[in-house]
Ligand SMILES: *[C@@H]1O[C@H](CO)[C@@H](O)[C@H](O)[C@H]1NC(C)=O
C-alpha cells in the first residue's frame with residue numbers, strides 16, 4: 001500500500017511515497033475453531049501425568065474412572081501432545097477435581113482423534129463422585145511440533161536480591177521465577193544442576209552459565225517468604241525452554257513444597273554485545289565463521305557460514321531449535337526462540353554450504369554438528385534457514401519514544417535525559433545532520449525494525465505536546481544498539497531549534513536489500529572504443545569523464561569499460577525510489593524517466609583507493625526485468641510506469657545500454673579495483689548496506705581488460721578481503 005504526503009506546504013514540491021509498515025509475520029496461527037480442551041491437573045503431578053480435565057461449554061470438568069482403559073488414555077495422551085499412554089489411574093490419585101463430571105463409562109477404540117468421538121454416557125451424564133476421577137500417565141515423548149499450553153511456563157525472569165538490585169542491565173544473576181497462569185513463583189532447588197541453569201540462561205538470552213555462590217543467597221532467602229510451584233527439574237541442558245525439561249509441579253504456596261531446599265538461583269554469562277565489563281568483553285570472542293543476515297532485530301537473521309573464505313547459507317531441511325540454538329549461542333545470544341525455514345528472513349545470494357544440520361545442542365559451533373554437503377540440485381536459496389535468538393532484556397526501549405506520527409511506526413524522536421537537577425525528562429533531537437544511519441539506530445532501539453526514512457524536518461506532524469531539544473550533532477555508524485552509543489554534542493547546539501526541525505523517523509518491519517550479480521559483471525566485461533559522434537547523448541547526461549569536453553567533437557573516440565549490471569532485490573520489501581513521480585527527471589535523449597538521481601557509483605580505484613577514472617554516478621530507470629520462479633513483475637519504466645524492484649526480481653542493465661560503462665580514456669595500463677556501489681547515499685532503506693558494494697580485481701594492459709574475484713562487499717572473510725585489496729599493489733611490484 002502506498003501512502004503519499006507532501007513535503008512542502010505551499011506547492012507540492014515533491015510527494016513522498018511510503019510503504020505502510022506491515023506487521024511482522026506471526027508464527028503459525030492458532031486454529032480458530034473452538035476445540036475441546038484437555039489438561040492435566042492435580043497434585044503431585046508431572047508434565048506428562050495427572051488428573052484429566054476437559055473444558056466443555058465454558059467449564060472445566062473431570063472424567064469418571066468407570067470402564068476406563070489404556071485405549072482411553074492413549075486417545076487422551078495424544079490430545080495432550082504425547083505419542084502414547086503408559087498407564088492410567090483411578091480413584092482420584094491426583095486429588096479430587098471440582099465442578100462437573102463431564103464423561104462416564106468412556107470406551108474408546110484407541111485410534112480416535114478426540115475423546116469426544118469415543119462411546120460414553122454422554123456429556124454431563126454420570127453417577128460418579130469426584131472420588132472416582134480418572135488420570136493418565138503419558139509416555140514422555142512429544143508429538144513433534146506440539147506446544148503444551150496448559151502446563152505452560154509463560155515466562156522466566158531473574159530477580160536480583162536487594163544488595164545487587166542497583167546493578168546495570170542486563171540482569172545476569174538472581175532467583176529464578178516462573179510465570180504460570182496465576183502469577184509468579186519460584187523453583188525448588190533440590191536436585192538442581194548446572195544443566196538446568198544452562199537452559200534458564202539460554203531462555204534469558206545468555207550463551208553461558210556460571211556457578212553461583214549459594215551461601216550468599218541462602219542467608220537472604222531464608223528470611224523471605226517463598227512460593228514454590230516447580231520442583232525436581234532435570235534438564236539435559238540442550239532444551240530451549242524450561243517447559244521442555246522433565247519437572248514436577250507442586251501446589252502453589254504449599255509450605256512443604258521444598259523442605260530442605262531453597263529457591264533456585266542462577267548466574268549467567270552474557271555475550272560480548274551485552275557486556276558492561278569491557279575487559280571481559282575482549283576475552284570472550286564470538287564465532288567468526290557464522291553470522292546472521294537480513295534480520296530486522298538484534299539476534300535474528302538468515303544463518304550464513306564461512307567456508308574457504310567465502311560466506312554461504314544453510315538449507316532448511318531438518319532445521320530445528322536445537323541447531324538454531326547452537327548458532328545463537330556461538331554468536332553470543334541465548335537459545336533459539338524460533339528456527340525459521342523457507343527463506344523467511346530473506347534469501348542469500350552466494351553458495352549454499354550445509355543441509356540437514358543435526359545438532360544435539362551442546363556443540364560449540366554449527367560446524368561441529370553433523371550435516372550434509374550440498375549438491376547443486378538439493379537446495380535453493382528459497383530454502384535458506386534462519387533464526388530468532390533469545391536476547392537479554394536491556395531496557396533500551398525505555399529511554400526512547402516517538403511522538404506526533406500517524407502510526408506507531410513514525411514520529412519525532414524523543415530521548416530520556418537527565419537535567420541539571422538530576423530529574424529525568426523527555427526531549428527532542430536536532431534534525432540537522434540526522435540521516436538514515438541515525439534513524440536506523442533509533443528504529444532498532446525502539447524495537448520497530450528498520451528505518452524507512454530519517455527525517456530532518458517534522459513540522460507536518462501533530463505538534464501539540466512537543467518537548468525541548470536536548471540532543472544535537474548525533475552521528476552513528478548505523479550498527480549501534482541505542483542512540484546513547486552514538487557520538488553527539490556535549491551541549492545542545494542546533495541552528496533551527498524549533499520542534500518543527502526536530503529529527504523524526506519512519507520505521508518498518510521489512511526492507512528491501514539490493515545486491516549486484518558479481519559473476520555477471522565478471523563475465524560480461526569488455527572494452528569499447530566508441531566514436532564521439534555516438535556519444536552526444538551520453539555527454540549530455542554526464543556519463544563521460546571531464547577530458548571529453550576538450551575532445552575534437554565529433555572526431556575521435558572514448559575508451560569505455562563496459563559490463564552488465566543485474567541488480568537483485570533479495571530483501572523482504574520492494575525497492576522503491578524515495579521521490580515520487582513528480583520529481584522524476586525526464587531524460588529526453590534516452591526517452592525515459594529517472595526516479596533516483598544517484599542510484600549507483602561506478603569507479604576504478606588504484607592500490608591506495610584513489611579513483612583513477614572519474615567516478616560516474618548513474619541514475620537508473622528502475623524496473624523488474626525478470627523474476628525468480630513464482631514471482632510476477634510489477635514495475636516497468638515504459639509509459640511513465642511505476643518504478644521499483646520487486647522482492648525476488650532483478651533489474652538488468654545490459655552492457656550495451658548507453659552510459660552503462662566507465663570512461664577509461666585517461667587511465668594508464670595497470671592493476672586496479674573496479675567498484676560498483678548501489679544506493680550509495682542510503683537514500684532508500686535497505687536491510688543490509690554491507691552488500692551494496694561490488695568489487696573486482698581489474699587488470700588492464702592498454703588493449704584488453706580482465707576482471708577477477710568479483711564479489712559483493714560482504715561475501716569474503718576479512719582475511720580474504722585484505723588479500724583482495726592488496727592485489728593491485730602486489731602485481732604492480734611484481735611487474736616493475
Ligand atoms: C499464594 O500466594 C500469593 C501471594 O504471592 C497469593 O496472592 C495467593 O492468593 C496465594 N494462593 C493461595 C492458594 O494461598
Ligand SMILES: *[C@@H]1O[C@H](CO)[C@@H](O)[C@H](O)[C@H]1NC(C)=O
Nearest residue numbers: 307308353370371372373374
Ligand atoms: C563435504 O565436503 C568437504 C570438502 O568441502 C569434505 O571435506 C567433507 O568430507 C564432505 N562431507 C561429506 C559428508 O560429504
Ligand SMILES: *[C@@H]1O[C@H](CO)[C@@H](O)[C@H](O)[C@H]1NC(C)=O
Nearest residue numbers: 418419420421422423424425
Ligand atoms: C532545578 O530545580 C530548581 C529548584 O527546584 C528549579 O528552580 C529549576 O528550574 C530546576 N531546573 C531544571 C532544569 O529543571
Ligand SMILES: *[C@@H]1O[C@H](CO)[C@@H](O)[C@H](O)[C@H]1NC(C)=O
Nearest residue numbers: 403404405462463464465466
Ligand atoms: C497532550 O498532553 C496532554 C496532557 O499530558 C494530554 O491530555 C493530551 O492528550 C496530549 N495531546 C496529544 C495530542 O497527545
Ligand SMILES: *[C@@H]1O[C@H](CO)[C@@H](O)[C@H](O)[C@H]1NC(C)=O
Nearest residue numbers: 349517518519520523566568
Ligand atoms: C548471475 O549471473 C550469472 C551469469 O550470467 C548467472 O549464471 C547467475 O544465475 C546469476 N545469478 C543470479 C542469482 O541470478
Ligand SMILES: *[C@@H]1O[C@H](CO)[C@@H](O)[C@H](O)[C@H]1NC(C)=O
Nearest residue numbers: 605606607608609610611612
Ligand atoms: C595514491 O596513488 C596515486 C597514484 O598511484 C598517488 O598519486 C597518490 O599520491 C597516492 N596517494 C596516497 C595517499 O598514497
